[in-house]
Amino acid sequence: MKRLRIGYLSTMYHTSHIIKGLKWVEEFLSTESEWILFGTGPSMVEAFKAGAIDIGYIGLPPVMIGIGKGQPLKCISGGHVEGTVMIAREGCSSLNNSRDILPVLKQFEGKKIGSPSMGSIHDVIIRFLIKKYGLKQVEIRNYPWADLIPEAISEGEIDGAAGTPPLAVLASRWYGQNVIIPPSYIWFFNPSYGIVVTEDMLRQEKMLEEFLTIHESACNFIIQKPGEAARAVAEEVKVVDTTFILEVFSVSPRYCASVPKEYIDATMAFVPALREMGYLDHNLAKEDIFELSFIEKVHPGPHHYLSPLQV
Numbered sequence: 001m002k003r004l005r006i007g008y009l010s011t012m013y014h015t016s017h018i019i020k021g022l023k024w025v026e027e028f029l030s031t032e033s034e035w036i037l038f039g040t041g042p043s044m045v046e047a048f049k050a051g052a053i054d055i056g057y058i059g060l061p062p063v064m065i066g067i068g069k070g071q072p073l074k075c076i077s078g079g080h081v082e083g084t085v086m087i088a089r090e091g092c093s094s095l096n097n098s099r100d101i102l103p104v105l106k107q108f109e110g111k112k113i114g115s116p117s118m119g120s121i122h123d124v125i126i127r128f129l130i131k132k133y134g135l136k137q138v139e140i141r142n143y144p145w146a147d148l149i150p151e152a153i154s155e156g157e158i159d160g161a162a163g164t165p166p167l168a169v170l171a172s173r174w175y176g177q178n179v180i181i182p183p184s185y186i187w188f189f190n191p192s193y194g195i196v197v198t199e200d201m202l203r204q205e206k207m208l209e210e211f212l213t214i215h216e217s218a219c220n221f222i223i224q225k226p227g228e229a230a231r232a233v234a235e236e237v238k239v240v241d242t243t244f245i246l247e248v249f250s251v252s253p254r255y256c257a258s259v260p261k262e263y264i265d266a267t268m269a270f271v272p273a274l275r276e277m278g279y280l281d282h283n284l285a286k287e288d289i290f291e292l293s294f295i296e297k298v299h300p301g302p303h304h305y306l307s308p309l310q311v
Helices: 016-021 024-029 041-049 060-068 102-106 121-132 146-154 165-175 199-203 205-224 226-237 242-251 261-268 270-276 293-298
Strands: 003-009 032-038 055-058 073-080 085-088 112-116 139-143 160-163 178-181 193-198
Touching: 003 016, 003 024, 003 041, 016 024, 016 032, 016 205, 016 226, 024 032, 024 205, 032 041, 041 055, 041 060, 055 060, 060 073, 060 121, 060 193, 060 270, 073 199, 073 205, 073 293, 085 146, 085 165, 102 178, 112 121, 112 146, 121 139, 121 160, 121 270, 139 146, 146 160, 146 165, 160 165, 165 178, 165 242, 193 199, 193 205, 199 205, 205 226, 205 293, 226 242, 261 270
Parallel strands: 003 032, 003 055, 112 139, 112 160
Antiparallel strands: 055 193, 073 193, 085 160, 085 178
């Protein structure tokens, strides 16, 4: 294969920015890489459908929706869990020591909550929580780029939002907004992103194993040398500094390439939620979503999603 076409998001804790910036594909896979940026996961699923990319960094609910519509996609690796956080303007109540998120969510009855595009993991999670807790008259407004959300809160267009750790750092630094529900309390072990490929790509066994090897190395780089990893990401994205990236890493420090039982169980818990929301018209089995033979070779041992950053 002469060129690997990789879809990625602006999400700064994904290993895509490290691998792209340090040119690890060219160095370790002996092939060229073409990196294609997408605003949201659903738009990346459309690119898979059009045959425009071979591999992608993406939250699993959009992938599951695509699979439910007959797209031949498989998740071959993890990457990060618990990557959805809720933010709001200063003055809104936040989670207290009781760990009960209902009072925090209830303040948005009759109000508007922002989220990245429909079908994104953040959109699915916030809609699920609204339904689960029986909240009334909550409007969800979706945005094609998550970076637009803090300004929308500031302008009063929405009252709060669900989104990524980078969104939370951006909202705090430049808009004075606060995290009101941390990632670890929203949905245990939710698969904020994984590595997904077309089924045709499964024949490229050697390349996929090599790619997952550098992906796991980049996950370990974040955990073991977060300062160096943050510097590499900052140099690649060129819009924020190393301190900003370190804050992003620490908001939800859950990095690993493996796919343990907890990751699978959290993924499968989305199936009934997606059916209730009308995104799926039938159930999906684990085998419909995952192809684990590659990561089981690359990462055969226990996962390290809960390992703290070595700062």
